Amino acid sequence: MDLVDKAKNYVAEKVANMPKPEASVTDVDLKGISRECITYQAKVSVKNPYSAPIPICEISYVLKSATRVIASGNIPDPGSLKGDETTLLEVPVKVPHSVLLSLARDIGRDWDIDYELELGLIIDLPVIGNFTIPLSQKGEIKLPTFSDLFGGGGKSKDDDTVAEC
Template sequence: MESSDRAVDDKEKENDGEKSGFLGKVKDFIHDVGDKIEEAVGFGKPTADVTAVHIPFIDLKKADLVIDLLVTNPNPIPIPLVDINYLVESDGRKLISGLIPDAGTIHAHGSETVKVPVSLIYDDIKSTYNDIKSGSIIPYKIKVDLIVDVPVIGNITLPLEKKGEIPVPYKPSVDLEKIKFETFSFEEASATLHLKVDNKNDFDLGLNSLEYEVWLAEVSIGSAQLSKSAKIDKNGQNVVGLPISFRPKDFGSALWDMIRGRGTGYTMKGSLDVDTPFGPMKLPFSREGGNTRLKQAEDNDDEVLTFNRFRSGW
């Protein structure tokens, strides 16, 4: 009886060995066929690189970034981009992250630039990290996981990184120091506005143009959009002169108050178009309040309208 059982066990082991050997041979055969197909057809791993990071728009509220990913497909058929995972961080702290599904297809034996748009909202960043202040420049690192579906190989992940810097802009401070008159009569006056622009950012501003409107005693004395070039160094100041003309008689009794030294209120609003190392910006400003009076200039006999410091109005 024992010899009979032993014979059965030996037979089962022999059958298991044959099955194992057969399945192993089948797997090896399939693997070899796959390798032969891959070798014959030319399937391979695609490559990718972060070629550039653009800042097409930036202002006091947000910065829009566009990440350029150059993806090269060496295969004879198109490959789909399954997902794009991205993370933007500064000093190891997350600023923003996201996922772009079904990001397109890369043509056979071709290269294409895939653009990944990202928006950084400054209020969100500053409320999360108190040490990030307006006017500063912060480092960033962009991490991208590009997931592609390659025939025979399957899904693969291409990790990418790019480092750079981005500003957190500070609103400009614009003070109207004085109005210097070239001609003055009750019917018409021509003058120059002397604007002191205070740059509180850690980067230079190149002034290209500005829009402005100025009110005295709730009467507009003029508005314009002018091309004006000036450089304002980081954490520095510059005075810009702007020509203007108006009709003093439109001020009514407020003009007599200024002449008698009683003063009158004023308001100024506008925006600066500037170039920065990070791209162009349009920076608004607004000032209101204070008093004016007419007096003789100290350096010559021209009459000037002087102003005390404005109070911010946002």
């Protein structure tokens, strides 16, 4: 093995053993209702092991119910992770009404849907470059009721803003 190969192996080993940010989905809940869609919000907790902030290049998401994709999208340039802290990110997931209506026919009485949310946080790590933190969360979320759709005026339960799609 020559010197260049040894150097490559050394750098690869050091990069593989570097601490990397760790993330988890802490909650997925109904955020708001508009005429076009229903917005769910995923809360993601990300711990940055470095003292410097790390830019987040993009967050991608795919929301599935019974292996069927019901929403997907990207959030470009959502900010950065605070240095040596845990940052709470809020990821809006927008689901068109037409998709929820087709799901509602299959749901039954409990008005819950089983979901799987897949997130990819693409961050820019020094030396390494772009690095994706893959996340996955499974659970149940409530569909909005007719009174939520027609009586609530499209407002979020957390604040008085209208969800946009």
